[in-house]
Every structure is written in structure tokens, then in C-alpha cells.
Amino acid sequence: MNRDTESLLLLLLGGAALRICADDTFxxxxxxxxxxxxxxxxxxxxxxxxxxxxxxxxxxxPGRSRRLxxxxxxxxxxxxxxxxxxxxxxxxxxxxxxxxxxxxxxESHADHGGPRVAWLxxxxxxxxxxxxxxxxxxxxxxxGSNTIAQPxxxxxxxxxxxxxxxxxxxxxxxxxxWDQGRSLAGRRVRLVGFVTPRPGGGLYVSRIVITCxxxxxxxxxxxxxxxxxxxxxxxxxxxxxxxxxxxxxxxKSAQVPVINADxxxxxxxxxxxxxS
Amino acid sequence: MTAPQTSPPQAPAQAPTPVxxxxxxxxxxxxxxxxxxxxxxxxxxxLSRVADGAAVRTWAxxxxxxxxQALPFLVLGVLLSAAIAxxxxxxxxxxxxxxxxxxxxxxxxxxxxxxxxxxxxxxxVARGLMARGVAPPAALAFLLSAPAINPVVLVATSVAFPGRxxxxxxxxxxxxxxxxxxxxxxxxxxxxxxFADRRGPDLSGVGRWEAFRISMxxxxxxxxxxxxxxxxxxxxxxxxxxxxILDAVGxxxxxxxxxxxxxxxxxxxxxxxxxxVAASLxxxxxxxRLAFMVVGPTVDVKLVALQSGTFGRxxxxxxxxxxxxxxxxxxxxxxxxxx
Numbered sequence: 325m326n327r328d329t330e331s332l333l334l335l336l337l338g339g340a341a342l343r344i345c346a347d348d349t350f351x352x353x354x355x356x357x358x359x360x361x362x363x364x365x366x367x368x369x370x371x372x373x374x375x376x377x378x379x380x381x382x383x384x385x386p387g388r389s390r391r392l393x394x395x396x397x398x399x400x401x402x403x404x405x406x407x408x409x410x411x412x413x414x415x416x417x418x419x420x421x422x423x424x425x426x427x428x429x430x431e432s433h434a435d436h437g438g439p440r441v442a443w444l445x446x447x448x449x450x451x452x453x454x455x456x457x458x459x460x461x462x463x464x465x466x467x468g469s470n471t472i473a474q475p476x477x478x479x480x481x482x483x484x485x486x487x488x489x490x491x492x493x494x495x496x497x498x499x500x501x502w503d504q505g506r507s508l509a510g511r512r513v514r515l516v517g518f519v520t521p522r523p524g525g526g527l528y529v530s531r532i533v534i535t536c537x538x539x540x541x542x543x544x545x546x547x548x549x550x551x552x553x554x555x556x557x558x559x560x561x562x563x564x565x566x567x568x569x570x571x572x573x574x575x576k577s578a579q580v581p582v583i584n585a586d587x588x589x590x591x592x593x594x595x596x597x598x599x600s
Numbered sequence: 601m602t603a604p605q606t607s608p609p610q611a612p613a614q615a616p617t618p619v620x621x622x623x624x625x626x627x628x629x630x631x632x633x634x635x636x637x638x639x640x641x642x643x644x645x646x647l648s649r650v651a652d653g654a655a656v657r658t659w660a661x662x663x664x665x666x667x668x669q670a671l672p673f674l675v676l677g678v679l680l681s682a683a684i685a686x687x688x689x690x691x692x693x694x695x696x697x698x699x700x701x702x703x704x705x706x707x708x709x710x711x712x713x714x715x716x717x718x719x720x721x722x723x724x725v726a727r728g729l730m731a732r733g734v735a736p737p738a739a740l741a742f743l744l745s746a747p748a749i750n751p752v753v754l755v756a757t758s759v760a761f762p763g764r765x766x767x768x769x770x771x772x773x774x775x776x777x778x779x780x781x782x783x784x785x786x787x788x789x790x791x792x793x794x795f796a797d798r799r800g801p802d803l804s805g806v807g808r809w810e811a812f813r814i815s816m817x818x819x820x821x822x823x824x825x826x827x828x829x830x831x832x833x834x835x836x837x838x839x840x841x842x843x844x845i846l847d848a849v850g851x852x853x854x855x856x857x858x859x860x861x862x863x864x865x866x867x868x869x870x871x872x873x874x875x876x877v878a879a880s881l882x883x884x885x886x887x888x889r890l891a892f893m894v895v896g897p898t899v900d901v902k903l904v905a906l907q908s909g910t911f912g913r914x915x916x917x918x919x920x921x922x923x924x925x926x927x928x929x930x931x932x933x934x935x936x937x938x939x
Contacts, residue, residue, distance in 0.1 A: 341668070353661065353665035471880045535872075536669055
């Protein structure tokens, strides 16, 4: 791998980082607070790449011949560097022709040409620009068990005012399991999440909780009972209902809180798909 | 990459036909890159059909998430590493650290507390330290302690385990202890020939900022590819390994410590997030969850890939198992004492 290729890879990767931060795409992968760091990292890579392309095409280094060549096609994502695209790009040793002075030139770079594995840097670039994988959904939610960490305080503040009162799924589950549902009793609650099919029929309203990135995902699932319409997995729904105890049929370590639904209707997916 | 042989006047057998003519330039990797980009763009419809299955989509999301999340830390790491290589005089570390490796190891381990990054930044920084003449055992102690005991990680741990300051203390002691013990073991038994001979870029005759730019790009390209390898593996294990096997081992204390240590290796969660995952593994003892937090920042599949790219395979097959064993022992000790 020659220096131009290294620089172009950096440019593509930095561009990919900037691309996902340009809208809400990055929220599918990481938490919102990482945005400034991602923007900074992307910018550093783009600047480093452009600077490198510019320097290495305008500043001759000793012992290197300069030759003009036809400008090769550049990927559309990067601006073409300086006008004289000289072949400072070292020749791949395996493909080098002795005539071109390749032996001498590539020798001077052979020790710091990028390793083959660096080609893999293209994978995240392709994944972001071409596939743009969606946020984790029912597949991940169905795989993980519902484990809710014990909260700091053993005293639970009453739910805020409102009828129905909107809470996060994590809050609902924490109150259900660690407060035995006492602070939920007698209130109508509104939950927003996606549909995960429940084994044996019915559905969970579910949400994925992440701290840094989708690799540390933990699902929260709440069983919906009552008159539930049949909805496809991953449909975003709003459930309004009352506390319905917990279902511990899946074992004590994986208690599932229940909501008795008064109404279930589909809604638009939120811009931030995860809870924290 | 190896230095090319002086080729005979005939074009080498493997040279493709386009470069036969002596007048035309040889095929460079930039041409290959361009060709790959064009091909992938053309094959795009096919690609999105492959990414249709739920498991593949989940894998792709986790893979991109690991890469995206590691990127700022890797950039920070190579920035610091290049800065160490270019702007810090070599004599500085010789003066700052004790002469004998046995004494330098704990100093370097405690110095790890000042790098507020995760494991992805500490690998290039440790390499930069070694290139600047820091003894390998001390640089390795820094490598292990920095992602585990820096203030950001300790604060995250105290938030994840509210009202349990002893968990934070146990994590700090077990992680620092692991770093120092591994450093000492390395000082006693480590051999320099286990490190792959990876010379840095040729920086002779260039200005400081030019040298900074060249080392930064060099370090990033070298580490980046291996980070992607780690991301591929971690995402695959994340999707493939069923969590239900964890429930099976939860009952036995010894088994659960080992199981959560292994889970930390497999999941490759950033050290700033692992405390929250540990907190949610409520079916396990605190000691087992401590093992998860002590092993994670020091040995995981992403880190092993990054280390083998930076220090070589012969290094990593010795270093990673050693670290794992010491980290498990450290967690058992600290957990038994404090938790």
C-alpha cells in the first residue's frame, strides 16, 4: 500500500465519521454525547489526509524522481489533490518494473508502506456509506435477558404528574422490580418502544439501553397484556396502560414487568432509538 | 512489508499484463483502491440484499458501532503517540522513570491514571513510549493500567454502582495490581525478540511538524486495520454467543468469575462502558462482576488484534494469556478482601 492509498483511506474514514454526524445516523451506533469527539476525530483524519496528499504531491523529497502522469480517477468523496499527480506513490514491490527506478524508490518506502490489513479500513467505510445498518431492534432484544440493575436509592420518588404519565421503559422496569411496583400503582403510564414478539404469543414493548455504543446494549422488555393488535416486529408503538405485576416464568433473574394495555397504537420511531 | 528483490530485466511472472510496457507506470495500490471503490459501488444493490437478515443486520450495527466508538480514542492515541515521538525529548523518560525496571513498573502503572482514554488509545501510546526508550515492562504496565484506572472510568464505575464505593476501590486496586504484576513478570521473563521488529517511518531530514504528520498517519494506518479485525470478531461473538449460557454458570462462584472474565474478552466493551454492563449482570456475585471489569480493559478480542498488529503475534500469544490469568487472580483477591 502506498502513501496515496493510505491518505485516501484516512480521507474516506474521516469522511464516514463526519457523514454519520451530519444527521442523526450516528445515534444508531453510539450515544449522543460522543458527537463532538466523533466530529473532531473525523476532522483530524480528513485534514491529515488532505495535508498528506498535498505535501507529497508538491514537495519533492530527496532521492525520488518526479514524473507527470495522467491524473488517475479519484473517488468522488475526495477532492483531487494538486495538479501534478506525480508518481511519488511508490510502486507495489511485487508489481514493480525495474526500469522505472522502482527498486530504488520502493526500497526507500518499503519499510513504512501500510500493512495489508489496513485495507480492512474500507469495511466500516462501506458499511456506513452503502449499508448504513439500522439501530438494534427486536432481534437483539429477544436475545438478551431482562436484567435491571438495582438503583441507588431504595426510596422511589412518586411518578411525575400527568395522565397518562410518560416514563422510560428502564424507569418502569426498575420501579416494577425494585419497588415491587408500589410507585406505579394506580397510575396510567405511557411507554414508547418497539415490538418484540413474545414467545408463546403476544408482544413485548421493548427498548435497547446503551451507555457508549451498541456493543454494550442491554434490552428492556415489558410484556403487554390486554387487547393487543398483532403488529410486526420492530414496529414502534405507544402503549398506554396500568401496572400489571411481573412475570417470572422465565426465571427469577429475568423477571419481566407487565403492563395492562388500555390502548396500543403505532407511532413514528424516535430520533434517538436507545435509552441510557 | 519486505524490501523488494532486485528483479531481473524481464517483468516478474506475477505482474499483470498492463504493466508490460516499460513506458507505462506500474499498477499502484491507489489504482487497486479506485478499482475496489468502483466495483463496490456497482455491486451496491447486491450488498444491501446480503445485509437483509436480522442476524447480519445486528452484526453490522454492532460492528459499525465498535468502529465508530473506537475512532476518537484511536485518533487521540495516535496523536499522543506521534507527539511523544516528535516533541518529547528522549532524555525526558530516562529522567522521569527510575532506572531499574522493577521500580519503573509501578511508577508507569500509576502514571496510567492520567490518560483519560480507553484501551484503543493506550496501545499506540505504549508503542510510542517504547520507541522513546521506555523499558518494555514499564510501557506494558502503562498499557494495562491506563484504560482501567483513569478518572473517567472510575467515575463511570461509581455511577454504575451507586452507594458501593468499595467496588470502585476494588476495581482500582485489582487493575493497578494486574498491571504492575504483569509488568514485573515481563521484566523477569520477557524477551525483546518477542516484539515484532516494526520500525517507525523514516523521519530523517524532515521538520518537526512534517515528522508529526508522517508518524500520525503511519500509526493510524497500522493500528486501524487491526482495530477493524477486532471489531469484526467482537461483533460476531456478540451476536453468536447466546447469553443464556451465562445463566447456567451463575450458581458456581469460581465458574462465574471465569465465565464473566471470558465474557469480557468476547464482548470487547469499551472500558468506559463496561461498568454499566457489569452492573446489569445482576445474577452474578460482585466478585465475578469485578472480574468482568478488570479483564475487559486489559484483554479482549479487539485489544488482542490491536496488540498483535502493534507488537507482533509472538508477543501477544504470551502477553494476553498472562494478563488474563493475573487479572482473574487479582479480581479474586480484591473481591475476596473488599466485596
